[in-house]
Amino acid sequence: MAPSVKLAYFPLRGRAELIRLILEAKGISYQEELVASDKWGPKKDSMPFRSLPVLHWDGEVIGQSLTIARFVAKKAGLAGNTDIEQARADAIVDAVSDIAPKLFEIKNKDESSKPAAVQGFVDNNLTTILSISENLLKNRGGKFITGNKLSYGDIAIFNLIDLFLTKEVMTGFGFGHVLEAINKLIKNHPLTYGVYNTVKNQPKIAEYLTKRPSYPF
Template sequence: MPSYKLTYFNFTGLGEPVRFMLSYAGIDFEDERVSDEEWPQYKPLMPMEQVPVLEIDGKKYNQSLAICRFIAKKSDVYGRDDIEALQIDSAVNSINDLRHEMANYFWNTRPEWTPILKERAFERLGFYLDKFEAILNVNGGYFVGKKLTWADIFFASLHDYMSSMAEKDITAGHPKLKNVFNEVCNLPNIKSYLANRPKTKF
């Protein structure tokens, strides 16, 4: 059996979708969490000096979406055909666009930019959540194909992180999104991961 090791920081962020996907697929993995103090030692060892990085039998692979897509293909949540895969990729990229908008505001280090970035982030948050809710309404409560795909898992995995940045439950007022989050978090393998993951601020 291949060995898997995920390297990321000790919070949810972009590492959490990979952790959710590995857990969903039933793949045992080493969850290596790097502290801020340790990061300068790790950085030059990563392919693009960024994380998350997934090692499979010692070989390093970067880019969170590419890693998640690889695992999705192995666990039958990447759609029945190329059109479903296209729809799933579109949904995932839109969810990731929202995460990026929120992160631009939350991790901004220029105080003079904060009001503008915050206004845009929360405007886009409402826009995206309304659009996602509408998509779920016509897809039987899921992002694509009226069934669970890795787009649903991806959204659920980022829920806590984006809610922390927004300082509120982002699914409040969006019942279909709340249902997706709850369903994914109650999948046996993911539920087990969540019960045992370290408690972190984000």
């Protein structure tokens, strides 16, 4: 019997989008509870970790976004087949998850120091994660981060690049003036860009992307 699945998060991509993409990739049907920020206060204390996202899976309530992502990846057959493949997928998911907080640090800076922070981020953080991904892919046959078949590690790479290629989101973070440069930088990492396209063209992901709401981030 199909599991009963509900994902609770704010109306954002944020920490829930990787989880949504994994569920979508394998057509696992799920309900969404989109919590408006003004409705969050009274709910907070009833959540296992006082935060979102939270996954309800056949009555079990699971917190922590990367734990949820790994759990649904296992259910979807996207966690890697062996311990090594799992470690390969987990490691890139962890590395990618380090990026988003840096974007918020920049967003919260005062306007005068933002351009230098944005340039520093592009030259250091973004360039580094792209070259790490590129080298890992090069050493593992070039197509998938586990070396073998699609995993949630590839989906995390897609999710990261997709964010950087979404003009409205990146403009909101103060990156409007470097979008062209980011586009070139991404395409200069052809194996990583290849993974982005492989995931984007998974039939169920492609369908999801046509109906995804446009969230601020």
